Amino acid sequence: MHTQLNQLALLLWANFGLVAATHSKSQLTLDDSPLSGFQTQFDRSPWGLSTYANVPYFSCWSEREDRTYDIAILGAPFDTGTTGRPGARFGPRGIRTGSSRIYARAAWNVYTGVNVFKSGAVIADCGDVYMTFLDNTIALKQLEQAHKLVAARQPSNNSLSPVPRVIVLGGDHTTTLPALRAAHKKWGKLSVIHFDAHIDTWEPNAIGTGISDYASVNHGTFLHIAHEEGLITNTSIHAGIRAPLAHPVKDIENDQRCGFEFITARDLDRIGVSGVVEQLKSRVGDSNVYISVDIDVLDPAFAPATGTAEPGGWTTRELLAILDGLAGLKVVGADVVEVAPAYDNVGETTGVAAAEIVQSLLYLMLESPLGHSE
Structure with missing residues (x-):
């Protein structure tokens, strides 16, 4: 019995050696293989530093950064202005993962019919803005300063805009106020x-x-404050409204004083995507x-990860169709906010939807070049 086991062991070792020898002769190592296309493979991969849609990372706050860009993606990791579930400070990470x-x-x-990444514009991911979690007033000033630093730079293609434009990845909705300022x-x-x-x-x-x-x-008052500060016109509009109001007459009157009309979520059932697009365009005109x-404009079935x-x-398809229909507007800035990845499902549905919305916002900016500033 002992002799038979020894013979079996020798046979296994012999077979292993034969397989190893054959493998070493037939398969090239990385050092031996041709590297044509190797860099391209890495450029197209999601590995390495995580940026929105794998676009280049730019050190936008550094004076040593001499590269120019036309659209900057900024992360705003802030959620201490929320009245609901927290977690939107991780929204920028979730949106980048979804992209x-x-x-x-x-x-x-x-x-x-457009590839926004091949349309003559340099799109840069500037990473997240440092925003303290301990003082909202300071945090919002930090975000506003980041916007100013971007606006102070020269664009890569000045036929698109005299300054780089910004798309913010939020963050709770309070982060829109520094962007408007x-x-x-x-x-x-x-x-x-x-x-x-x-x-x-x-x-x-x-x-x-x-x-x-x-x-x-906070994230429920920022548009009122923007109106009080004289940042916005009286031709603004909400779309997708459906949340209940505590004081309907007072709230709606105040909303109108702030310069807003609104389209409810169910209005889409009556007037369709084209009707919503027409109403939005008519309201803002050429301003x-x-x-x-x-992100909570979407039904929780499509975007559960929000506060x-x-x-x-609305469905994701409906929102994307509405956004794409806004081509031709003079879009000077944009954001996607209130993504709180902790509440997402295993398929990261919310992050994927938010990333696609950003791509539609890029399309709108590129389809409407701004030849001059006011």
């Missing part, structure tokens, strides 16, 4: 197209409870436009 499926070499859109300094008064389940024009005493000026600036997309989800929202 890892997007490659510049294969991003031609079957609906628009910075955009107003460059472009003048703005019309806001606000995709959201909520109106976000509440008086600070209503949402901030009136306890302090600090508490009054400079800022587009803000709260204040509201049933009865």
Whole structure:
């Protein structure tokens, strides 16, 4: 028996040696293999530093950064202005993860007929802005300063815009206020197209409870504050509204004073995508436009990962069709906010949807070159 086991062991070793020898002769090592296309493979892969849609990372806050760009992607990791579930400070990471499926070499859109990454614009991911978690006032000033630093740079293609434009990855919706402040300094008064389940024009005493000026600036009051500061026109509009109101007459009157009309989520059933697009375009006209997309404009079935989800929202397909229909507007800035990845499903549905929305916003910026600033 012992002799038979020894013979079996010798046979196995012999076979292993034969397989190893054959393998070493037939398969080239990395050092021996041709490297043509190797760099291209890495350029197209989601490995390495995580950026939106694998676009190049630029050190946008450094004076040593001498590369130019036309559209900057900024992360705003902030959620201490939320009244619902926290977690949107991780939204920039979630959106970038959701965008890892997007490659510049294969991003031609079957609906628009455009590859936004091959349209003559340099798109840069500037990473996340440092925003302290301990003082909201300071954090929002830090974000505004980041916007100003981007606006102070020369663009790569000045036929698109005299300054680089910004798309913000939020962050809770409070982060739109610094963006509006910075955009107003460059472009003048703005019309806001606000995709959201909520109106976000509440008086600070209503949402901030009136306890302090600090508490009054939050994701439900920022549009009211923007109006009070003279940042926005009286030709702004909400789309996708469906959240309940505590004081309907007062809230709607205040919303109108802030310069807004609104399209409810169910209006889409009556007038369709084309009707929504027509109403949005008619409202803002030829003014400079800022587009803000709260991910909760989508139904929770399509975007569960958000702080204040509201049933009865739009589908991802409907929202993307509406956004693409806005081509021709003078879009000077945009954001996608309120993505809170901790509440997403295993398929990361919300992050993927948010990443696709960003791609539509890029399309709108590229389809409407801004030859001059106000």
